[in-house]
Amino acid sequence: MSDAEALLIAQDLRREYHMGDDLVRAVRGVSLRVNRGDYVAIVGPSGCGKSTLLNLVGGIDHPSAGSVTIDGARIDQMSDADATRFRLRHIGFVFQRFYLMPALTAIENVELPMAEARLPRNHRVRRARELLAYVGLGDRHDHRPAQLSGGEQQRVAIARALANKPQLLVADEPTGELDAKTGTEMIELIAQVNHDGTTIIVVTHDEDLARAARRVVHMRDGVIVDDRRQDPP
Numbered sequence: 001m002s003d004a005e006a007l008l009i010a011q012d013l014r015r016e017y018h019m020g021d022d023l024v025r026a027v028r029g030v031s032l033r034v035n036r037g038d039y040v041a042i043v044g045p046s047g048c049g050k051s052t053l054l055n056l057v058g059g060i061d062h063p064s065a066g067s068v069t070i071d072g073a074r075i076d077q078m079s080d081a082d083a084t085r086f087r088l089r090h091i092g093f094v095f096q097r098f099y100l101m102p103a104l105t106a107i108e109n110v111e112l113p114m115a116e117a118r119l120p121r122n123h124r125v126r127r128a129r130e131l132l133a134y135v136g137l138g139d140r141h142d143h144r145p146a147q148l149s150g151g152e153q154q155r156v157a158i159a160r161a162l163a164n165k166p167q168l169l170v171a172d173e174p175t176g177e178l179d180a181k182t183g184t185e186m187i188e189l190i191a192q193v194n195h196d197g198t199t200i201i202v203v204t205h206d207e208d209l210a211r212a213a214r215r216v217v218h219m220r221d222g223v224i225v226d227d228r229r230q231d232p233p
């Protein structure tokens with residue numbers, strides 16, 4: 001695989017936490033390459049380091065050792081301010097608990113990353129409308145998070161994550177708080193986002209979600225123990 005194909009290259013990543021006299025080795029030497037357009041699920045037992053790894057490859061957290069290159073940029077070497085700017089343009093995040101701004105409406109939540117990227121208001125509103133329609137919420141623009149169902153809130157979170165047209169979407173347990181039916185709809189939406197060109201890395205305990213990915217990476221005790229492609233569902 002050439003580097004032109006690889007959107008993400010992580011090399012020998014380590015993340016340790018000092019807890020008093022104890023050292024927690026959450027990620028203990030992980031190397032991972034993810035091609036442009038790929039869809040990777042990271043699975044494994046609770047506490048094996050999935051979220052820690054996702055936060056490292058998403059530039060939310062700094063590794064204790066190793067490197068992360070996204071689209072040719074070494075994000076592990078960036079200052080916090082540069083990493084924040086880079087994430088805003090290149091990476092979309094979706095979390096189990098949605099993390100929408102409670103005081104803002106759906107459309108305002110989707111506009112927020114575009115406002116941070118200083119896009120003009122008319123452009124923001126137009127794109128936020130398109131994104132809400134894309135995630136199936138064209139009729140919920142003016143609802144605040146508390147006025148939306150869990151599944152609808154996660155749709156807003158996906159629209160927000162896509163606001164600045166990131167190459168990479170990272171999601172940590174995006175169906176973790178949803179019931180089975182809403183979870184299935186979310187799995188379909190995430191597959192659609194990948195089909196439309198966004199590279200996806202998703203951490204999940206949800207077997208149906210993992211089955212929808214093109215590639216499944218198994219972690220255990222802070223390392224990758226299995227990494228294989230699977231046939232499309």
Ligand SMILES: Nc1ncnc2c1ncn2[C@@H]1O[C@H](COP(=O)(O)OP(=O)(O)OP(=O)(O)O)[C@@H](O)[C@H]1O
Nearest residue numbers: 017019024025026045046047048049050051052053
């Ligand atoms: N901020 C932190 N400080 C100290 N230890 C941490 C911290 N974050 C995570 N850990 C530890 O690192 C290990 C990996 O945690 P991580 O959250 O990555 O697991 P996970 O695979 O995402 O688990 P789950 O499936 O339950 O979400 C765990 O043993 C955890 O206790």
Ligand SMILES: [Mg+2]
Nearest residue numbers: 050051052172
């Ligand atoms: Mg986790």
